[in-house]
Amino acid sequence: MAEKRNVLGLPLFLLLLTVALLHLIICPFTKVEESFNLQAAHDILYHRTNFDKYDHHEFPGVVPRTFLGPLFLSVLCSPVVFLSYLLDAPKFYTQLTVRASLGVCVVGALWHMQKEVRRQFGSTVAGLFCLTCASQFHLMFYSTRTLPNVFALPIVLVAFTSWMAQKYGRFIILSALVIIVFRSELCVFLGLMLLMSMLSRKLGLLQLLYYAVPAGILSLALTVAIDSIFWRKLLWPEGQVLWYNIILNKSSNWGTSPFLWYFYSAVPRALGCTLLFLPLGLLDRRMRLLLLPAVGFILIYSLLPHKELRFIIYTLPVLSLVAARGCSFILCNYQKSWMYKLGSAVVVGQLFTNAAYSSISLYVSHHNYPGGRGLQELHRLLPVTADVFVHIDTYAAETGVSRFLEQNRNWRYDKREDLSLKNLDMKMYTHLLMEANVTKIQLLQDTHRPLAFVEGYSNIAFNVFHVPPVSVRLVRKAVLLERETATGQQREGL
Numbered sequence: 001m002a003e004k005r006n007v008l009g010l011p012l013f014l015l016l017l018t019v020a021l022l023h024l025i026i027c028p029f030t031k032v033e034e035s036f037n038l039q040a041a042h043d044i045l046y047h048r049t050n051f052d053k054y055d056h057h058e059f060p061g062v063v064p065r066t067f068l069g070p071l072f073l074s075v076l077c078s079p080v081v082f083l084s085y086l087l088d089a090p091k092f093y094t095q096l097t098v099r100a101s102l103g104v105c106v107v108g109a110l111w112h113m114q115k116e117v118r119r120q121f122g123s124t125v126a127g128l129f130c131l132t133c134a135s136q137f138h139l140m141f142y143s144t145r146t147l148p149n150v151f152a153l154p155i156v157l158v159a160f161t162s163w164m165a166q167k168y169g170r171f172i173i174l175s176a177l178v179i180i181v182f183r184s185e186l187c188v189f190l191g192l193m194l195l196m197s198m199l200s201r202k203l204g205l206l207q208l209l210y211y212a213v214p215a216g217i218l219s220l221a222l223t224v225a226i227d228s229i230f231w232r233k234l235l236w237p238e239g240q241v242l243w244y245n246i247i248l249n250k251s252s253n254w255g256t257s258p259f260l261w262y263f264y265s266a267v268p269r270a271l272g273c274t275l276l277f278l279p280l281g282l283l284d285r286r287m288r289l290l291l292l293p294a295v296g297f298i299l300i301y302s303l304l305p306h307k308e309l310r311f312i313i314y315t316l317p318v319l320s321l322v323a324a325r326g327c328s329f330i331l332c333n334y335q336k337s338w339m340y341k342l343g344s345a346v347v348v349g350q351l352f353t354n355a356a357y358s359s360i361s362l363y364v365s366h367h368n369y370p371g372g373r374g375l376q377e378l379h380r381l382l383p384v385t386a387d388v389f390v391h392i393d394t395y396a397a398e399t400g401v402s403r404f405l406e407q408n409r410n411w412r413y414d415k416r417e418d419l420s421l422k423n424l425d426m427k428m429y430t431h432l433l434m435e436a437n438v439t440k441i442q443l444l445q446d447t448h449r450p451l452a453f454v455e456g457y458s459n460i461a462f463n464v465f466h467v468p469p470v471s472v473r474l475v476r477k478a479v480l481l482e483r484e485t486a487t488g489q490q491r492e493g494l
Contacts, residue, residue, distance in 0.1 A: 009118070012130040013111050019134045020103040024144040027365045028096055029372030029400030033310075036061050037146035040070035040230075041098045042403040045081050046091075051230065055403060059415070063244045064237040066223055067230040068181055069151035077101045092376075095404035102151070103144035109154035110317060113161045117321060120164065120286070124332060128324035128347075129317075135354035137361040138270045138309060139316050149310045152182040156189070156314045163193045164290070168203050169211050176215035181223045184242040188300050189314060192293035249304070256305035262298050266309040270316050271323065272357055273350035278319065280326030287322045294318040360460075360470060370456040370478035372400020374433045377452050378480055384408050388430050391416065395435035396478055399456075432481040441479060448481035 030038055039055040044067075047053040056064075074081075077097045084093055110133055118126035133139055142150055159174035175190040197203040220236065228234050245251040257265075268275055281287050294315040301311065330343040374396060382388060388411040392401050397415050406413045419425060421443045426432070432448055434440065441450065456477030463469055 009114075009123075009126070009130075012114075012127060012134075013107070015134050016107045016110060016130060017104070019140050020107055020143045021100060023141050023362060024096065024099055024103060026362055027141070027369070028092075028099075029369035030095075030099075030146065030402060031369075031400070032398035034146045035059075035397075035402065036065045037070050037148070037151065038095065038098070038402050038404070040065075040067055041074050041146070042091075042094075044070055044074040045078065045094065045098075046403075051232070054230070056231075063241045064227070064231055064235060065148060065241070066181055066227050066237045068223060068226055069148070070146075071226065073098050073101050073146075090407045091404045092407060095402060098404075099144040099146060102146060105154040106143040106150065106157075109157035109161075113157050113164075113317060113321075116161045116164050117324075121284075121325060122328070124328045125321075125324050128327045128331070129321050131351055132274050132320040132324050132327075132354075133317060135351050135358060136270060136272060136274070136316065136320070137354075137358035139313065139320075140358070141362070141365065142310060142313055145310075147310055148182055149313055152178050152186065153314060155182070156186060157317060159190060160193070160314075160318065163197070166197075166202060168197065168207065172208065172211040173215040176212060177219045179238075180216060180219040181238060184238050185246070185301060185311075186314070189293060189297035192296045196289070196293065245304070245306075251304065251306035254306055257307040259302050261307050262302055262312055266307070266312060267298070267319065270309060271319060272354040274320060274323045274354060276350065277323040277326035277347070280329055281322035281324070282326075283329065284325050287325050290318060291322050364457055364460065364472055367455070367457040367472060367474055369400030370436075370454040371396030371398065371433065372402070372405060374452075374454040374478040374480055375401050375405045377454060378431060378433065379407060381452065381480075384410070386411075388412065389428065390414070390431040390433060391419070391426070391429040393432070393434040396433045399478070401433070427483070430483045434479060434481065436476040436479040441481070444481060446484075448483050451480040451482040454478040454480070 036056065039059075043054040043056075051057075077094075077100075080097045081094050084097070110130075114126050114130055117129050143153075144150075155174050155178040159171050159178065162168070162171040162174065171190075171193070175186070175194070179187045179190065194203070194208070198205070198208070223238065224234070224236050227237050231237075271278075282291065298312050298315060327347045330340055330347055333340045334344045371392070375390075375392070378388075378390060388408070390411065390413055392413065392415045394417055401415075414429070421440055426444065427447050429448075431451070432444070436453055453476045455474040458473045458475040461471045461473055463471070
């Protein structure tokens with residue numbers, strides 16, 4: 001029977017993997033929040049020990065980040081990158097490979113968690129857990145995003161699974177690693193699990209110290225040793241992040257939200273219709289114990305004024321598990337009455353509704369990266385042999401441009417941020433990729449003219465008399481400008 005269930009479970013694994021990779025293919029570009037880890041992976045793969053060429057020396061970001069995540073991904077996908085180098089494939093495919101490797105890690109961790117769910121709660125709950133995760137937009141969308149939170153996510157999921165299975169040694173070691181290296185605020189989420197185990201006397205203080213002390217020392221030594229080499233100074237990156245975000249509370253400089261924002265906005269958007277089945281899942285006492293650290297983490301983390309959905313992404317699989325248990329109550333009693341039959345139809349319907357919402361969100365997100373699409377358009381319009389010196393402004397750099405898109409070795413790419421449009425140095429650029437601002441374009445009309453515009457997402461329009469009733473409105477978001485004196489030369493090359 002176990003073998004049969006494993007065979008039946010394979011399609012669910014492939015479903016999770018396919019959905020995650022589908023999000024990657026439809027939205028292949030990245031935003032500014034992902035830039036450090038993505039650029040770091042590029043530099044490790046292509047510049048290796050030539051640290052002078054690394055992007056973070058010129059654009060270090062607000063706080064330093066660890067190189068351990070990008071280094072791991074680079075090692076993981078290096079055989080594919082080496083093959084693409086032999087085939088002279090564009091570097092853009094390497095970007096997809098790096099992000100796909102991260103997605104495989106996340107899906108693998110979800111599948112590992114599913115195995116423990118199957119062991120403790122049965123195949124129905126495990127199957128519903130997989131379907132629920134696959135139907136949710138944010139979890140699948142973020143699974144291939146090179147964010148610090150996503151690097152931490154697979155480790156957190158494996159640690160949570162270990163806690164479920166009462167394998168406390170592995171749980172403590174993984175917790176120490178992910179807290180010290182990747183995300184220090186996870187001491188709240190994982191610490192609540194630890195506290196619950198100690199209060200229930202399943203874990204003793206001596207056992208905790210036996211694993212925690214060496215794991216903590218080794219994790220700290222690892223990140224300090226590796227990151228000090230890349231940053232060229234003695235550094236514990238996550239320690240500085242902790243000081244900046246928690247102690248100094250400077251994360252609020254990037255915007256603030258009300259205390260309950262996670263509960264009334266982030267969680268409902270992330271779970272969709274699945275949220276309706278959370279209360280039903282709590283009928284199982286075991287689910288209350290699993291849900292407690294997740295809710296406690298969200299509640300405590302709400303004390304920080306700066307809030308983003310990705311900050312609580314680790315709790316989404318836990319919430320989905322509880323909801324899957326609620327759905328299983330209905331499906332397992334399908335034959336008892338017409339009420340359960342109706343409820344079963346609602347369970348199936350909510351999965352399709354979530355999938356429809358995910359499809360719309362994915363289509364909108366596809367049009368949210370005008371910078372990346374603009375640089376690809378420049379490569380399409382001009383021959384490889386053209387003499388190109390392109391300046392990429394901050395808007396374009398934050399909406400999809402990465403070093404992986406710099407595919408022509410003889411072209412020059414510049415992301416200087418200290419230039420004004422009236423600066424005479426602007427004349428040295430043959431092309432400009434910038435925000436499609438009419439005022440800015442007019443300031444450059446004497447030296448550069450529009451070559452192409454790139455459209456991006458504006459808003460969603462609803463019209464019940466149209467098929468489909470939902471449409472996405474696009475407006476000009478980015479523009480490619482070409483230097484007037486370079487026009488004739490470029491056209492001859494074409």
